[in-house]
Amino acid sequence: MSKIRDRSIDIGTYCPQPDDQLIICRCEEITKGEIRQAIYDGMHTLTELRRFLRTGMGPCQGQSCSKIIQGILARELKISHLELEPAMSRAPMRPIEMSVLGNEVKGGE
């Protein structure tokens, strides 16, 4: 896993693929084409893709799509998926209502 990525490397330009309409992130309905396009627009990490497209930010929190997106990104950057730092993990781990998030208590009271 490398934390630094050399952005001066030229990855060429986006060219459409026959399965670009395939939905990858089901929760946010984001297609493979949109993800590939975003990569050529400069989103070279999983965290960037997530912030740009909201991939993995829906109800399942990336449990189905994150590995698939990791694969797509690695292929476009022509690197191994093992080199990609996974997207940020942050609380809350699961989607949660604002009213609950605001209803904080200290256990045991």
Next chain:
Amino acid sequence: MTFERAGAVMKRYDVIVVGAGPAGLTASIEAAKNGLKVVVFDENAKPGGQLFKQIHKFFGSKEHKAKMRGFKIGDELLKTASEVGVEVVLNATVIGIFPDKEVTVNIEDQLIHYKGDAIIVATGATENMVTFEGWTLPGVIGAGAAQTMMNLHSVKPGNKVLMLGSGNVGLVVSYQLLQAGCEVVAVIDAAPRIGGYGVHASKVTRCGVPFYLSHTIIKAEGDTRVTGVTVGEVDGNWQIIEGTQKYFEADTICLAVGLSPMSQLLKMAGCTMEQDPKKGGLVPVCNQYGETSISGIFVAGDVSGIEEASSAMIEGKISGIAAAYSLGYIDEESLVTKAKVLEASLRSLRQGMFAPENRGKILDKTEEGYDISMNLLKRGYLTEEEVESYPGVKSKKGIHPVIECSQNIPCNPCQDACSKKCILIGEKITSLPVVDKEATCTGCGMCVAACSGQSIFLVDESQEEGYTYITIPYEFLPLPKKGDIGLALNRSGSEVGQAEVVKVKTAKAYDHTHLLTIKVPTELGLKVRFFKQLQEVLV
């Protein structure tokens, strides 16, 4: 002792365990036994994690609770947990781990903060997905989801199911789908060989389910839901070979393409993480006791690397003891002695053909030097000639066991089952079972029922002139009755003739595996391995 923060009091535990699966439960039991105050949070309404979906008998040896069904192991763990004073809180989702081992838990409409002196994360894994045209149609589900529907909620996932993935999960769930009354139209896998245990594959094949290796899904057909699947053969570069497309009518596609550790909480907590494909993805770096880079935060089970419930339980024990040591409840000597025993037990499970170090390797001989059947790896069954080459298959006068277990897997309940010492595995639990021709088999059937792989049959040619009596393990309902005539299927699931049921034996000691004795003409004695009821055929 309580902690003051911003004027409020947080409830404190010695150990907070996240996840009440096999790893989390054993960890909490071990910690509580050593005097620690333990709480376990699980987001599910039922504790037990994956165990409560697992209605099949487990592999391993006695110390790993082999031949027990998964959900019973779960029941046992829960009982022990409550006896030793573990507090299990359900419908409680841990949504964050923060500095100083503060944990936030969502229970009902509240977000509750707790403080632990140690934390054991045992959150398990999530199912991987694959994409193909139509993968978002209703009817495409994870194999684990299918298992949850059937075994927890008694809902049939579909009528005609195609399974993608031939690892143990794909094989076990295929068999359970058959048990639930679904038709499994095919098991396909992009890999050129079946990934799971041969014995699991054989029990699916003999029911008539075909395997297509080097195949993948091209498209899930249907407008509003799955109505069929087009699959095709792949070449060495995973590209579809033109002209190999096949269509299956199906209403459900089950995906069993691996699991990924659910390790986000650990990443969030700041533990050093690594990508390890052998462990299934992103895992925390940890020492032999499961302690992560943050002292006092431990891991156990699938979250630290995808394995089995049997290994998850040992890892859980180790982390529970290690937590007790880190908080000063036991001394170092006691930690080292206890861990040594557990590590040996873990090692014994990690041997054999399917050991982590053998992943991806093509083995052609067993540890004993027997040829490994390529037919088994490609088609899911042993040929008649192959069967006879293994040490568990010996011809003999009178009733005797025929053991069609041909791979080095960590499993030995067959040896323990036979009080007459007909079956020998020896010290190393991955060795192939050997039938001792000199020992006298009484036909008690204990071995047939105990075999987690359903690969032991009793054969008797001495009962009736011209016929062979075959006793098979049977786990389908309705149970056939004595006198029923049905179809005799061979190892590949093809019909080879008719069979008559001569005995149906059910016993408490068999634990819901029924023993069906059928009679077939002698020339079919070495061929027939399954009985298909006629009414089933007519439906």
